[in-house]
Amino acid sequence: MYMMKKLKTLPPKIHAALVGLLLAALFLFPLLGFSQYVYRVCVISVLYAILAMSLNLIAGVAGQISLGHIAFYGIGAYTSALLCVNLGVSVWLGILAAFLISMLFGLLIAIPTLKLSGGYLAILTMSFAEIIRLILLNWTDVTRGPMGILNIPKPKLFGYTIKSSAAFLYLVIIIAIVVYIALRNLIRSKFGRNLKALRDDEISSESMGINVYRHKVIAFVISTGIAGIAGALYASYMEFIDPTSFISDESTVILSMVVLGGMGNMNGSIIAAILLTVLPEALRSFSDYxxxxxxxxxxxxxxxxxxxxxxxxxxxxxxxxxxxxx
Structure with a gap:
């Protein structure tokens, strides 16, 4: 964060040039001709970065530990997949529906659970994630259970179907940048400052007139909506989903990314998400070790x-x- 503050003091032209170089590097990477496997890992790492940023809003900025974030990822994935496959809606409408439905579930969970804190909140959200997994597994008439949902369509843009992993990488990078900018501006707003205040001391925040409960609920709902978007993108990219992709252990992995990157540090969350996704693949040559x-x-x-x-x-x-x- 210290470096980010220093960057702000640079002359506007230099700052703009640095940002331009970073964006150019991101958008040139898919053109370097790597294998589909490399691009696949990159797409998944960016999706995890979106998930980590969304969880960081509630866990890092607001200080409310949730272990059920993977549930909203799964809700978003299944919402988009079911609409696209069964009703034939476009992927973009599926992503929007995933965003809204995930926020709705987030609101339904936030209203009772965010009156709690600490370990109680973590246990309840983890239980919710397990309930969602069991529903996805056993409600076979809708979700097809362990058989999963097949033939999920790819998104289309101006008549062009985004099929290749390299092209899809462009899409998820753009969405990740939009999410980053939106969350950064939210955190820097009065609402974000209030979240940090209640994270540090809820009693003092209430005495200053901050509606602690309402701020927690809003942050949680926004966080779950973004997780739903990531889930919809995952479903469209993989073209197949089943309940095994949304097990409770994944929530711990996402939280690890937030903790490793620094609670409340969006830049760190992105780096940690990429490292924790790429490292296991890079270390495959070590076999048993x-x-x-x-x-x-x-x-x-x-x-x-x-x-x-x-x-x-x-x-x-x-x-x-x-x-x-x-």
Whole structure:
């Protein structure tokens, strides 16, 4: 975050050039001719980045730990898939429906559960995720249960069907950028400042006139809506979904991305999501030792705060100073 503050002090032309270079790198990557496997991993990592950013709003900024985020991911995926396959609606309408239905479920869960906090909230949201999984698994007349939903269509844009993984990567990057900008502006608004205040001290926030409960509910609903969008994109990209993609353990993985990236740090969430998605694939060559190496890397990342921009810059500055002194 320290580096981000420094970037704001740069001259507008330099700042614009840096942003332009970053965006150019993102959009040129799909043109480099990597295999479909590489692009597939990249698409999934960006989807996890969207999920991590959405969870960070409620867990990192508002300080309310939820272990049921994967449920809204699944609700979004199944909402879009069922509408597109059974009713023949466009993928874009499916994504919009996923956003709205996920927010509706988020509201229904937020109203009773956000009166609680700490471990109670975590347990209730985790239980909700398991309930959703069981519904998806056993309501075979609608969800087809373990058979899953097949032939989910790809989105079309100006008559062009986004089929390839490279093209789909463009789509998810654009949506991730929109989500990032929207959440960043929300966090910097009065509403976002109120969320941080209630995270630090709910009693003091209430004494200052902040409606703590209402702020929690709104943040939770927004967070679940974004998770629904990610789920709809996942369903369209994979063209097949089943309940095994939305198990409760995935909520822990998403929360790990938020914690590793830094609670309330959107930049860190993006980096952590990409690392936690790419690392297991990169470590496949280690075979039986893959999970051991993976765990060691995570511990080192936590200790060194690799996903904290400010910590990285301070570490580099210390290294340069040490080298000069020698």
């Amino acid at each position: 893959r999970m051991l190496v993976y765990g060691v890397v995570l511990v080192v990342m936590m200790l060194l705060k690799i996903t904290d921009w400010g910590a990285v810059k301070r570490a580099l500055k210390t290294a340069v100073t040490f080298k000069r002194e020698r």
